[in-house]
Amino acid sequence: MSGGELKTFPEWVVCEHCDSVYQRVALANGQVARCERCFAPLYRASSLDAERWLALTVAAAIMFVIANLCPLVRISLQGLHNEATLWQSAAALAHGPAALIAVPTALSIIVVPFLQIALLGWILVFARRKRRAPGFATAMRMLVVLRPWSMVEVCMLGILVAIIKLSSFLEVVPGPGIWATAVLMVLITIIANRDVHWLWDMVEARPTHSESRT
Amino acid sequence: MSAPPRAAQLHVIACHTCGMVLEDAPGHPGHGRCPRCGTTLHRRRPNSIARAWALLIAGMLFYIPANLLPVMYTNMLGSGSDNTILQGVVEFWHGGSYGIALVIFIASVVVPCSKFLILGMLLMTVQRRSTWAMRERARLYRLVEIIGYWSMLDVLVVAIVAALVKFQSLSDIEPRTGILFFGMVVILTMLAAMQFDPRLIWDSEDT
Numbered sequence: 364m365s366g367g368e369l370k371t372f373p374e375w376v377v378c379e380h381c382d383s384v385y386q387r388v389a390l391a392n393g394q395v396a397r398c399e400r401c402f403a404p405l406y407r408a409s410s411l412d413a414e415r416w417l418a419l420t421v422a423a424a425i426m427f428v429i430a431n432l433c434p435l436v437r438i439s440l441q442g443l444h445n446e447a448t449l450w451q452s453a454a455a456l457a458h459g460p461a462a463l464i465a466v467p468t469a470l471s472i473i474v475v476p477f478l479q480i481a482l483l484g485w486i487l488v489f490a491r492r493k494r495r496a497p498g499f500a501t502a503m504r505m506l507v508v509l510r511p512w513s514m515v516e517v518c519m520l521g522i523l524v525a526i527i528k529l530s531s532f533l534e535v536v537p538g539p540g541i542w543a544t545a546v547l548m549v550l551i552t553i554i555a556n557r558d559v560h561w562l563w564d565m566v567e568a569r570p571t572h573s574e575s576r577t
Numbered sequence: 578m579s580a581p582p583r584a585a586q587l588h589v590i591a592c593h594t595c596g597m598v599l600e601d602a603p604g605h606p607g608h609g610r611c612p613r614c615g616t617t618l619h620r621r622r623p624n625s626i627a628r629a630w631a632l633l634i635a636g637m638l639f640y641i642p643a644n645l646l647p648v649m650y651t652n653m654l655g656s657g658s659d660n661t662i663l664q665g666v667v668e669f670w671h672g673g674s675y676g677i678a679l680v681i682f683i684a685s686v687v688v689p690c691s692k693f694l695i696l697g698m699l700l701m702t703v704q705r706r707s708t709w710a711m712r713e714r715a716r717l718y719r720l721v722e723i724i725g726y727w728s729m730l731d732v733l734v735v736a737i738v739a740a741l742v743k744f745q746s747l748s749d750i751e752p753r754t755g756i757l758f759f760g761m762v763v764i765l766t767m768l769a770a771m772q773f774d775p776r777l778i779w780d781s782e783d784t
Contacts, residue, residue, distance in 0.1 A: 369600045369609070371599050372600075373597070382776045383583055384598070385581060400581060400712075402712065440747060445743060461753060501615075511771070521736075522733075524680060524734045528677070
């Protein structure tokens with residue numbers, strides 16, 4: 364056991380929050396294994412297989428495009444009209460003394476959700492054939508890093524607050540982009556905020572399988 | 578029921594990215610790379626407490642200008658005014674929109690302030706190796722992780738409102754410096770929470 368190769372324990376799971384070690388047990392659908400020491404969730408039974416997961420990711424991609432192309436909100440004031448898309452909202456911050464804040468804003472509502480969808484799509488297209496996508500490890504690492512910075516749900520609440528704020532003195536009409544953002548919020552939660560660990564096991568089972576399947 | 582063993586007792590180390598459990602060999606200082614995904618392995622996050630304190634204190638300092646400086650300039654039919662976050666809350670409250678006033682108040686005051694208090698408390702108790710209410714403290718940490726990014730709400734509202742209201746002479750809304758500090762508070766406190774290693778809470782149990 365000394366030297367380069369470290370022994371691995373695939374049947375064990377370690378709580379990320381307190382380092383307690385458990386034996387993996389099979390879970391029924393919808394069940395969550397929790398740590399006895401700190402009650403943090405250890406892992407969940409996934410009701411999604413790669414096929415369904417990919418389908419939802421494609422749906423999220425379509426919603427993402429609509430949310431970015433169509434206006435979120437239209438307003439009118441004394442015969443004048445105006446509307447704004449997600450991108451225009453982030454760009455509006457880039458003017459004036461607070462311009463720097465436009466960067467994290469654009470990242471959290473546009474770039475990070477885009478990367479999440481793109482990386483998951485890439486991984487899942489291969490995973491449904493039990494294959495490991497090129498750059499699989501990097502993509503999986505990025506998904507873990509990106510997760511806390513995806514703020515579609517905060518953005519949705521922000522749009523609602525902005526509508527209520529403006530409706531006191533302007534005429535405000537929700538645009539198609541707001542519905543796409545709402546659906547995107549739900550889809551991102553389903554596809555990206557879940558336990559992705561099992562993908563490792565799934566594509567690892569047959570490492571040399573890829574050649575024979577294409 | 579006896580408590581489950583901990584990773585150090587079984588001489589194993591878990592990868593944060595892919596969940597793989599590996600032997601923590603004595604020859605390896607615990608800073609090797611995961612053979613499956615390539616992430617650097619740590620028994621505990623390096624300098625967790627010092628980094629978390631630094632980010633938390635920076636966030637607290639930025640919270641002062643975030644509240645004192647205006648976040649938005651509003652020009653309505655020729656009369657312009659600068660508004661801070663709290664002025665906005667008060668206006669909504671007086672205007673009768675109690676729900677919205679509450680939502681903004683929670684996102685801009687309750688969430689950041691509870692993050693300061695909870696993270697500060699966690700860091701102090703971990704430094705004192707306190708065994709007090711460990712399960713509850715672990716829960717508070719997970720709460721901080723979950724609520725963290727909702728303060729970004731203020732930034733996004735300013736962004737959307739400023740993007741929409743552009744009618745030159747009639748009315749105009751522009752972002753102001755306060756919103757930059759506000760965004761920095763959110764980012765710094767999120768980084769502080771990520772730097773804090775919740776496993777430290779339970780390490781006090783061992784000694």
